[in-house]
Amino acid sequence: MDTTDTLTQPMPIRRDSVRVATLLGLVALADFLIFGYAPGINLFLFALAVCIGILLSARRPPSPSKAALLLGFLALASAPLLEAPSLIGVALCLGALMSVALVSARLMPRRLTAVPLVFVRFALIIPLRLAESISKYLAMPGRRFSFTGVRQGIGLWIMPLVLAAIFVSLFATANPLIEIALRSIDFGLLLQLLDPWRIGFWMMIAIVVWAMLRPRLNRRGVRPQPDRGFMIVPARNAPLGHASLLRSLALFNAVFAVQTLLDLVYLWGGADLPAHMSHAEYAHRGAYPLIATALLAAGFVLIAMRRGGPGDHSPLIRGLVHAWIGQNVLLCLSSMLRLGLYVEVYSLTELRVAAGIWMSLVAIGLVLILLRILFNRSNKWLIAANLVSLIAVLYISAFIDFSAFIARFNVAHSREISQEGPPLDLAYLSSLGPSVIPALDLYLSRLPDHMVAQRNEALSVRFYLVRDFEWRPRGWRSWNFRAARLQANLLAPAAIARSDENGDNRHDKPIQDR
Incomplete structure (x- = not known):
């Protein structure tokens, strides 16, 4: 050979x-x-x-x-x-x-x-x-999947595996070290790897990671290019033509002017409302509907100021659009003021914080629409600019502990501490989680001595929140700055003294678990 x-x-x-x-x-x-x-x-x-x-x-x-x-x-x-x-x-x-x-x-x-x-x-x-x-x-040559090939491949492994198992059992009988090693194998750990939830987790991670390792873009449909020699020009009296837009904007500015004037008088000016209405009710009824109004107005402006539309050729329409956007921005500011007045009476909640952030984003979007019109930008520029503002707001919000912020605000403005505003809603604070413990400590340190019932309830809420926090999963994998700060706060001398007081209070007078 x-x-x-x-x-x-x-x-x-x-x-x-x-x-x-x-x-x-x-x-x-x-x-x-x-x-x-x-x-x-x-x-x-x-x-x-x-x-x-x-x-x-x-x-x-x-x-x-x-x-x-x-x-x-x-x-x-x-x-x-x-x-x-x-x-x-x-x-x-x-x-x-x-x-x-x-x-x-x-x-x-x-x-x-x-x-x-x-x-x-x-x-x-x-x-x-x-x-x-x-x-x-x-689909590659020689890689086609077939059940026959799989069956044949499994068949080729049956005899080797059976014989290997026999040999291992014989060796275990003859050698006590091999027997001890086989008995030390934790088959329960191997069975855990076959957990359906674990396999599903692997698949989810594999799908996302593989897309990152092999990035590709979805194919775009081929859009027919318009014939530049032929253009449909909307008639002057069409629904979105020059005459219709002119009348719509004039009417919208007039309607918005009434609302703006009322807000300037009653919200910003502080004029007295009718006898049957409070500022809180006036603010609550207008905070959310006015944001929906601003969104509808923004959509109409984008349609009215489309490229090649009547707004590009009419200074009067452009002026009315600018005035209307200005009124919408003022409308958003009034909505935020309404929300502030409502919070003063009914305290702060997560939903109201989210509403304030949403109102701010709507106001930013309206300003960006105005900039798009002034600088003759495209809708793609408008979308990108709004995404940048949204990402910036979300990034900053991710660092803020809103539960702790809400708790501190409600404590500082509660009737027990500031002698004004609503009583502190301890039931709602307990639903926000352990982040409110420092605010509860501030509340207990400033609470007058004669308010025994409020003190006992606050101590009870604090006890259960501390217990839930101590029962959280431990380990270096679950570490984060927020939990570490709260842990350091609980280990402070003042917090330890408060915890001892809580324990003495519960020993003297047990409070039922809620």
């Missing part, structure tokens, strides 16, 4: 093999860090690991400086997860990972106005990317 001394060159490692190995490593890391543990710093660490995996598995790995910049961007965007885990923080982190993936794959557009559409096209393909890659792999 003739042999040759020539060795074949080793085949280079394919980039897909690196991605598959990275995917398996990240799924295993997610199981180690996240599955079965409370969210905390583990989410931040896993996001950094995914970012590193994206950079290492890119077709053209970025330069060290660019890689460091992208990793720093991801860390900054995911910083809210260090403060406290939240849906907003997870959404910001996922958006940052999508950005890193698009930049690494050179799919990120250079124009800011094109970024929202690219993100939408990327998000649409994420759930299908792994299945698409598997189907392409199986």
Whole structure:
């Protein structure tokens, strides 16, 4: 038999093999860090690991400086997860990972106005990317899936496995060390890996991570290009023509002027309302409907000031639109003032905080519409600018402990402390979670001595909140700054004294569990 001394060159490692190995490593890391543990710093660490995996598995790995910049961007965007885990923080982190993936794959557009559409096209393909890659792999020559091949492959392993099991049992009988090693195997731990919830978690992580490692954009439908030689010009008397818009804007400005004048007199001027109506009722009835009015007005302005429409050629229509937008901005400010008046009477809640933030975003959106008209920008610019403002507000909000803020506000403005406003709603405060404990300590330190019933109720609420906080999942994976700050607050001498007082109070007079 003739042999040759020539060795074949080793085949280079394919980039897909690196991605598959990275995917398996990240799924295993997610199981180690996240599955079965409370969210905390583990989410931040896993996001950094995914970012590193994206950079290492890119077709053209970025330069060290660019890689460091992208990793720093991801860390900054995911910083809210260090403060406290939240849906907003997870959404910001996922958006940052999508950005890193698009930049690494050179799919990120250079124009800011094109970024929202690219993100939408990327998000649409994420759930299908792994299945698409598997189907392409199986469609390759020699990789076709068939049950006959699977059955034959399993059949080839039956005899080796049976014989190996027999040999192992014989060795265990002959060697006590092997017997001890076999008995020490925890088959319960192996069965835990077959937990359907765990497998589902692996699949979810694999789907999202694979889309990040192999980014691709959803195909856009081919839009027919309009014939520039033929243009439909709306008639002057059409529903959205010059005459109709002129009359609509004149009428809308007049109607809004009445509402604006009433707000200037009763809200901003502080004039006396009719005998049967309070400022709180006046504020409550108008806070939310006026925001809906502003949104409808914004939609009408976008239609009225479309490119090529009557607003582009009529200075009068443009002036009426500017005046109407100004009235809508004032309407949003009045809605925020209404909300403030209502809070003074009925205290602060999470829904009212969200309403205030939403009103601010609507006001910003109206100002951006005005800037779009003044600088003749496109609707893509308007969408991108609104997204930037929304992301900025969400990012800042992710660092704010709204439960603690609401509790401090309600305590400071409660009737027991400030001699004004509503009594402190301790039942609502208890529903906000352990973050309100420092505010409760402030309330107890300033509460007059003669209010024994309020003190006992506050001590009871504090006791159960501390108990719930102490029963939280522990471990380094679940650590976050917010819980660490609260833990340090509870270990302060004043808080320990308050806890002892709470225990003495419960010993003297037990309070039933609610």
